[in-house]
Amino acid sequence: MRLRNVKNAKEIVEKSAYVVHDSTSHKGKFAEEVFFNNNPIHLEIGMGKGNFLIAMAKKYPHLNFVGVERYESVVCRALEKLEEEHLLNLKILVMDASSLGEVFASEIETIYLNFSDPWPKKRHAKRRLTSLAFLPIYDAICKEEKIIVQKTDNVSLFESSIVSLSIYGYKIEDISLSLADTDKPNCLTEYEAKFMEQGIKINYLYARKK
Numbered sequence: 001m002r003l004r005n006v007k008n009a010k011e012i013v014e015k016s017a018y019v020v021h022d023s024t025s026h027k028g029k030f031a032e033e034v035f036f037n038n039n040p041i042h043l044e045i046g047m048g049k050g051n052f053l054i055a056m057a058k059k060y061p062h063l064n065f066v067g068v069e070r071y072e073s074v075v076c077r078a079l080e081k082l083e084e085e086h087l088l089n090l091k092i093l094v095m096d097a098s099s100l101g102e103v104f105a106s107e108i109e110t111i112y113l114n115f116s117d118p119w120p121k122k123r124h125a126k127r128r129l130t131s132l133a134f135l136p137i138y139d140a141i142c143k144e145e146k147i148i149v150q151k152t153d154n155v156s157l158f159e160s161s162i163v164s165l166s167i168y169g170y171k172i173e174d175i176s177l178s179l180a181d182t183d184k185p186n187c188l189t190e191y192e193a194k195f196m197e198q199g200i201k202i203n204y205l206y207a208r209k210k
């Protein structure tokens with residue numbers, strides 16, 4: 001993700017009603033207390049500039065969407081797009097995914113990992129969002145049945161995800177090495193749109209653990 005320094009990013013984020021500021025105080029009751037409903041929560045980790053999250057929130061108004069992004073300057077780009085919208089089913093958390101266990105408890109229905117940083121070096125493998133360091137965190141925040149949906153251009157990350165998800169008890173129920181050649185419903189991310197323009201194939205998997 002190219003980071004352009006956004007002037008007043010901190011202030012813009014602090015003022016936004018889309019950003020949940022007291023995130024740890026709703027643990028276990030996020031839907032009721034933040035969205036004021038009991039609809040399922042779908043979480044995108046590493047939401048970037050928000051194209052996927054915004055499109056999904058519009059397409060599925062009966063679901064709650066939460067985007068997680070660690071950089072305020074990136075979140076500001078999503079907030080710019082949201083200025084024109086009035087989406088009651090979308091919220092944003094500015095935080096690192098490693099602390100998600102402080103925010104949620106057994107309440108997430110689906111996790112989306114779109115074009116996550118690949119961390120190709122072996123010594124950084126634990127930082128991959130599908131590594132065995134993150135899967136226990138997802139266990140704690142997800143409902144009894146856990147669903148992870150991944151899209152990536154990066155074959156090494158995709159392979160390492162298949163390995164760690166399988167070791168951790170997930171079944172890969174659906175997989176494609178060229179998402180564009182399938183008829184699956186799909187909302188594009190910023191990275192995905194660029195890769196598709198360049199003719200790069202997108203790997204996709206849908207994994208479930210009961």
Ligand SMILES: C[S@@+](CC[C@H](N)C(=O)[O-])C[C@H]1O[C@@H](n2cnc3c(N)ncnc32)[C@H](O)[C@@H]1O
Nearest residue numbers: 001046047048069070096097114115189190191
């Ligand atoms: C390569 S970009 C992809 C952005 C977007 N999902 C897309 O497909 O266009 C990865 C994003 O994930 C964020 N990210 C990476 N690791 C993260 C973590 N541990 N917690 C929160 N955000 C993270 C990065 O800051 C970056 O914005």
